[in-house]
Amino acid sequence: MYSDPEVLPLVTPVELAVATCGERVEGTMTMLKSAVLFAQHPIKVHIFADESLHRSLSDLLEKWPDTFRRRMNASLYPITFPGGQDKEWRHLFKLCASERLFLPSLLKDTDSLIYVDTDVLFLEPVEKLWSKFAQFGPLHLAGLAPEHEDPKAGWYARFARHPFYGRAGLNSGVMLMNLSRLRAASYKTDMSPLRLHWDEVLWPLFRKYRFNITWGDQDLINIIFHFNPEFLYEFDCAWNYRPDHCMYGSACPAAEDKGVSVLHGNRGVLYDAKNPAFRAIYQALRDFPWGGDVVQDLLDPLDQALSSAENTQCGRLSAQFTQGLRRTIVGYRAGWFGRRDVFGDVSKV
Structure with a gap:
């Protein structure tokens, strides 16, 4: 088999994660279709969804032709949030989008994955994006694209009332996550002289900035990487192209x-x-x-x-x-x- 010269050999299988609630089933299925349609290898997909949607998602996947269904190993999980703060996290921004914040603790046996929002479409093989993990330095534990290329025109530089990454902030709709490193790292914050682990940082940051954040979980991600920029691998806007x-x-x-x-x-x-x-x-x-x-x-x-x-x-x-x-x-x-x-x-x- 030949391979795309821009894609590095896979060390581990591609893993993809998405969280879907409400009326986003069609969008989720179209996103998955775009990923599978051009994939070079089978993809392992983690679908977090309200349990009321599990049957419809399973039925739709079962209708895919065998040729394509065999290219994706899908697992369905319920939407869950830790610590009894289900209501706060579920409605932080878009319904259940903040589930991405808890993937390191929810998928403890998973090393790395690509998280995408339901409104994402792959126009090139997902392996090309996965190959960017091989470009991570020893400290990098996540990869994101800037919110904007020009800070003067971007939202964060003009309007944010909280710390954010770099000069223009980050967009979290497409996120490379090395879950092993996210779990293991200790993070600087402006709340304590002590470094905290990922699952120790989220709720205190939310409590401190809850009245200053506009874009929910994306803003929390920006706050974390503002204080820990060495952990962030930045990829270009072609991999998260927005209006x-x-x-x-x-x-x-x-x-x-x-x-x-x-x-x-x-x-x-x-x-x-x-x-x-x-x-x-x-x-x-x-x-x-x-x-x-x-x-x-x-x-x-x-x-x-x-x-x-x-x-x-x-x-x-x-x-x-x-x-x-x-x-x-x-x-x-x-x-x-x-x-x-x-x-x-x-x-x-």
Whole structure:
């Protein structure tokens, strides 16, 4: 089997985690579909969800064709929060999004994983993002992208009423987590001269800053890495591309260079008409028929939908949106992934 030259050999299997509550089942399934569709290897997925959603999630996964279902080993877990503070953590920001804060204690036998929000879409093989673990230094225990490339235009530098990482803060929608290191490390804070472990830091930080934080668990993550910047590996915006990167013009140099690798449709833009370019990509992946022709049934409808969005700021940058996806499809044609039988003719790409 050939392999994508940008992907380092896997040392451990890719593991992915997501937390879903409320009405995000369709979004969660589309995210998982995008991850599995182009994956080079089977993925182990940890799905944290309200127990009322377990049956529907299981039934939907069972409907996937065997060819693709075998590429994902999914485990379902209930949403749980420690210490009797279930209500506070569940409603901290988006419903149950703060579950990511507790993955080190909830998945004690897991070494590393990629956590993503339900509104994330993979446009390149998930292994490419996983390969960034190999770029961690000896102190790095998590990887995140900046909230904004320009601090003058970013939210944190202008409005935050709490400490945050670096000059522009961090966005937590896509997060590389070395759980072993997160569990083992001791963290500096502004609450005690003593260093505290991860599970000792969260509730005191929440209590101190609860009236100053706007973005919930993301703000707590920013506070932690403000005081412990040496623990943070920073990756570029192409791996967490959001509406802020295009709604006022092109604001992600990495995507200008190589295209979007991971799309993050925060602020609900995947599901409404506010940003037709983001919605077009979501709908194209959601509606792509398993085993369909990747050009005729995915790229062609997507190109047509994006052409209808050319009068919007993000729509004008549609070439960035599809560049990574086209590169992935060319990889199948070259036999990089050893899965040419899964798709139809890609010679037109």
